[in-house]
Amino acid sequence: MFDWEREMVSCVPEYYKWTEWFFKQFYEAGLAYRNEAMVNWSPTLQTVLANEQVIDGKDERTGQPVIQKMMTQWFFRYTRYTDEMLNFDNIDWPEPIRIMQTNWIGRSEGARVVFKTEHGEPLEVYTTRPDTLWGATFMVLAPEHALVDKITTDEQREPIETYRAQAARSTEIERSAEGRDKTGVFTGAYAINPVSDARIPIWIADYVMVTYGTGAIMAVPSGDQRDFDFARKFGLEIIPVVQPEGEQFEGAAMEQAYDGSGVMINSGILNGIISNGQKGRKNPAVNAAISMLEEKGIGKESINYRLRDWLISRQRYWGSPIPMVQKQDGTFEPVPDDQLPVLLPDDVDFLPTGQSPLKLLEAFQNTVDSEGKPAKRETDTMDTFMCSSWYWYRYLSPHYANGPFDPEEAAYWLPVDVYTGGAEHATMHLLYSRWFTKAMRDLGMFEETMDIMKAHGRDPEVMQLGEPMLKLRNQGQVLGEERSGHYIVASGTWQATKLFADKVDVIDPADAPAKRSKLVVGEIIKRTENLLTVDVGDGELRTVEVVPEAVVNIPGMQGVGRPDQLKHHLEIQRMSKSKGNVVNPDEWVARYGSDSVRAYMMFGFDWQKGGPWDSKGIQGAVRWVNDVWDIVTGYNPPAHGNAEAERDIERKLHQAIRRVADGLENFSFNGSIAGLMKFRNDLKDVMKSGSVGAAAWKAAIRDMLLLMAPFTPHVAEELWAQQGHGYSVHQQSWPEYDAAKAAEDMVTLVVQVNGKVRDRVEVAAGISEADATTAAMNSESVQRALNGGSPKKVIFIAGRNGQEPKINVVV
RNA sequence: GGGGAUGUGGCGGAAUUGGCAUACGCGCAUGACUUAGGAUCAUGUGGUUCACACCUUGCGGGUUCGAGUCCCGCCAUCCCCACCA
Numbered sequence: 001m002f003d004w005e006r007e008m009v010s011c012v013p014e015y016y017k018w019t020e021w022f023f024k025q026f027y028e029a030g031l032a033y034r035n036e037a038m039v040n041w042s043p044t045l046q047t048v049l050a051n052e053q054v055i056d057g058k059d060e061r062t063g064q065p066v067i068q069k070m071m072t073q074w075f076f077r078y079t080r081y082t083d084e085m086l087n088f089d090n091i092d093w094p095e096p097i098r099i100m101q102t103n104w105i106g107r108s109e110g111a112r113v114v115f116k117t118e119h120g121e122p123l124e125v126y127t128t129r130p131d132t133l134w135g136a137t138f139m140v141l142a143p144e145h146a147l148v149d150k151i152t153t154d155e156q157r158e159p160i161e162t163y164r165a166q167a168a169r170s171t172e173i174e175r176s177a178e179g180r181d182k183t184g185v186f187t188g189a190y191a192i193n194p195v196s197d198a199r200i201p202i203w204i205a206d207y208v209m210v211t212y213g214t215g216a217i218m219a220v221p222s223g224d225q226r227d228f229d230f231a232r233k234f235g236l237e238i239i240p241v242v243q244p245e246g247e248q249f250e251g252a253a254m255e256q257a258y259d260g261s262g263v264m265i266n267s268g269i270l271n272g273i274i275s276n277g278q279k280g281r282k283n284p285a286v287n288a289a290i291s292m293l294e295e296k297g298i299g300k301e302s303i304n305y306r307l308r309d310w311l312i313s314r315q316r317y318w319g320s321p322i323p324m325v326q327k328q329d330g331t332f333e334p335v336p337d338d339q340l341p342v343l344l345p346d347d348v349d350f351l352p353t354g355q356s357p358l359k360l361l362e363a364f365q366n367t368v369d370s371e372g373k374p375a376k377r378e379t380d381t382m383d384t385f386m387c388s389s390w391y392w393y394r395y396l397s398p399h400y401a402n403g404p405f406d407p408e409e410a411a412y413w414l415p416v417d418v419y420t421g422g423a424e425h426a427t428m429h430l431l432y433s434r435w436f437t438k439a440m441r442d443l444g445m446f447e448e449t450m451d452i453m454k455a456h457g458r459d460p461e462v463m464q465l466g467e468p469m470l471k472l473r474n475q476g477q478v479l480g481e482e483r484s485g486h487y488i489v490a491s492g493t494w495q496a497t498k499l500f501a502d503k504v505d506v507i508d509p510a511d512a513p514a515k516r517s518k519l520v521v522g523e524i525i526k527r528t529e530n531l532l533t534v535d536v537g538d539g540e541l542r543t544v545e546v547v548p549e550a551v552v553n554i555p556g557m558q559g560v561g562r563p564d565q566l567k568h569h570l571e572i573q574r575m576s577k578s579k580g581n582v583v584n585p586d587e588w589v590a591r592y593g594s595d596s597v598r599a600y601m602m603f604g605f606d607w608q609k610g611g612p613w614d615s616k617g618i619q620g621a622v623r624w625v626n627d628v629w630d631i632v633t634g635y636n637p638p639a640h641g642n643a644e645a646e647r648d649i650e651r652k653l654h655q656a657i658r659r660v661a662d663g664l665e666n667f668s669f670n671g672s673i674a675g676l677m678k679f680r681n682d683l684k685d686v687m688k689s690g691s692v693g694a695a696a697w698k699a700a701i702r703d704m705l706l707l708m709a710p711f712t713p714h715v716a717e718e719l720w721a722q723q724g725h726g727y728s729v730h731q732q733s734w735p736e737y738d739a740a741k742a743a744e745d746m747v748t749l750v751v752q753v754n755g756k757v758r759d760r761v762e763v764a765a766g767i768s769e770a771d772a773t774t775a776a777m778n779s780e781s782v783q784r785a786l787n788g789g790s791p792k793k794v795i796f797i798a799g800r801n802g803q804e805p806k807i808n809v810v811v
Numbered sequence: 812g813g814g815g816a817u818g819u820g821g822c823g824g825a826a827u828u829g830g831c832a833u834a835c836g837c838g839c840a841u842g843a844c845u846u847a848g849g850a851u852c853a854u855g856u857g858g859u860u861c862a863c864a865c866c867u868u869g870c871g872g873g874u875u876c877g878a879g880u881c882c883c884g885c886c887a888u889c890c891c892c893a894c895c896a
Contacts, residue, residue: 103891127896208895211895216896219896226894603836604824619837674834677835755830
């Protein structure tokens with residue numbers, strides 16, 4: 001149900017005023033900052049992109065390559081809440097989403113170790129395997145690492161500069177497309193291994209990312225395959241430090257890196273300690289290594305995250321303006337609250353300059369600072385994920401003027417109970433949203449809400465979680481229908497391997513004529529304009545061009561047939577105009593009514609999975625709705641029925657209540673409707689037997705309509721009114737489930753022999769173990785299996801929750 | 812390379828904690844009603860088998876009195892991440 005009084009639009013000033021306000025709040029709290037950083041730059045879009053918007057080194061929208069570039073940009077301290085965002089204890093979110101977010105945040109446990117160059121410059125690295133420190137035989141810096149310039153020797157300067165220039169030019173795709181073939185250049189400088197005092201060469205290579213860890217690694221070729229590949233390629237030393245039982249590793253002879261468990265060798269004081277191959281303190285060798293590093297003061301335990309701060313600047317027009325002005329001295333200050341929002345100008349020119357139109361608009365940029373001196377407005381706008389990171393708070397009170405939301409409303413509604421959306425939002429929208437809410441909490445934005453909650457007797461503790469949505473479920477997508485192509489007979493003239501058809505008839509495959517040289521007979525696999533690809537059987541394809549004046553006969557198609565009306569084969573895939581498999585719900589609603597279409601949408605699929613549309617499958621829902629209509633309007637029950645039958649329909653009603661309610665809570669809507677369809681079948685049986693009296697019948701119908709209301713709201717309302725009940729069916733209390741009423745008197749005792757079902761016996765519900773055993777022993781199948789002997793064991797399982805009792809005889 | 816999900820009749824899909832596998836629906840078959848049927852009604856419909864009976868949840872093992880469900884190893888498909896040190 002939609003409450004249109006709470007409609008809001010994120011690109012109107014009434015909304016984005018508060019998006020800007022949030023930015024300002026974050027800025028003043030130190031959660032927003034400006035920094036120079038290596039960013040993803042899209043030359044195509046002429047803007048920077050968040051890591052989340054770069055897929056395989058390409059921009060997710062255009063598929064064009066993205067390059068790395070140093071730029072000054074606005075960031076949010078996304079990493080402030082890494083550990084809290086890894087905690088899902090108090091929210092009910094799907095496991096796959098939690099795993100994806102966990103992997104995205106990418107927490108890794110290890111240590112930072114400070115190496116020194118020969119000349120004494122400190123060179124810090126991050127490693128998850130400090131136990132392998134003695135095996136570090138060289139170091140690798142990212143090409144962009146700040147120390148490269150300083151340490152490179154004169155002889156190596158030229159190749160280093162060439163390599164760095166090349167790395168800067170190349171896109172991330174090119175860097176990873178090289179796969180395992182390592183490249184790199186020696187700087188000419190050496191470092192001292194702080195534990196072994198070995199003099200080890202320092203290289204640069206693009207397999208080390210400047211953005212992760214410290215942008216520098218200690219390379220342990222005996223334990224890391226990437227380092228191993230690099231060492232082999234450039235002839236660097238390999239020292240084994242972890243040796244599995246029964247092996248005798250020799251650095252020169254190793255064929256690949258070994259990262260499994262074993263015992264430490266060549267490792268000074270660590271020799272003999274077990275390294276179990278794990279990361280963190282769980283590994284005895286790592287544990288010992290970290291203690292040693294901290295004791296000697298050359299390193300310390302350290303946690304590292306894959307997650308970077310959230311880059312929110314965009315060099316484009318669309319998006320909320322960043323409410324900052326740059327003063328003449330170059331520093332920034334926020335726009336005063338009473339001047340918010342900074343409006344997006346509507347007189348911009350979209351010129352192909354490669355720059356944001358705002359950059360070209362002097363009138364927008366020129367302003368004054370808080371002292372009245374000339375200043376320049378920030379022309380970057382915010383990532384539109386900003387707008388979607390808090391919209392549900394605005395829903396509460398879309399026209400509220402004193403803040404982003406009305407705390408009175410918030411105290412009633414927050415947090416969101418259930419949120420549904422696609423799983424594709426896992427690492428973007430849903431993670432941003434969690435960050436945003438945690439930041440709001442820490443900035444005290446929920447304080448007033450919590451006071452009001454307290455005043456209304458609601459426990460405000462839940463707001464301390466800083467979680468926007470307590471329960472999340474992902475829905476699947478309804479895909480296009482699988483459809484076979486038209487089966488055709490095309491005739492015309494051949495030119496080389498192509499048939500120019502002047503006549504095309506769509507036929508039933510059963511009526512296909514025999515193969516003839518002048519004909520093409522088969523299913524259309526593909527059609528582009530008037531060019532057909534036809535499967536003539538045995539996987540053989542023919543190309544047919546339908547000439548402009550050709551006669552096209554399509555049975556059931558009115559008017560003169562055109563080649564573009566010929567259907568081609570479609571596999572199950574997403575609906576899209578270009579594939580021609582879009583199912584327009586309006587057409588189906590016009591044909592069957594919205595309740596039937598709605599019921600089918602809920603019944604025909606696993607809601608969390610989605611699946612292909614099936615234009616025949618909808619018939620089941622249509623028949624159900626029609627049947628219910630006929631049952632309710634077209635049957636006159638007798639004044640009095642028999643008690644047993646009335647008890648039985650009451651029982652079935654309560655079983656239906658249970659199924660419908662369970663389905664609604666678990667998002668198994670198909671189960672709910674299956675329960676209702678079954679009840680429809682039960683009612684039809686009652687109609688046939690005429691055994692239920694008017695009062696019991698009317699009561700059953702009444703509750704069924706209540707159960708149907710969420711699924712077929714219009715038909716339920718109409719029938720509710722026709723039954724003489726007051727408006728509205730949607731404002732009644734839900735039928736209460738009564739387990740006693742749902743319980744069966746007689747149940748089927750399932751008799752198993754060695755766990756396999758061999759017999760079924762009708763017995764009274766709640767049968768005792770002794771009686772069940774007697775019944776089982778009297779079963780012919782059991783007698784046969786026992787063959788005169790006695791059972792080894794008999795296991796009785798009483799029926800729970802309406803389940804049948806079972807008895808298993810072990811022979 | 813790492814992580815995740817899925818795999819059940821001809822099809823969509825059911826199956827609380829391990830306890831009658833295939834609910835509900837589509838389709839199909841036979842019959843009825845009909846000038847007609849893409850309507851409706853009845854019956855049937857996992858497989859092998861005349862039957863008795865046996866087998867069956869991607870494949871192979873295991874745990875258990877009992878496995879679609881739990882564990883181990885494969886295979887297939889899809890998704891996410893990816894030189895992350």
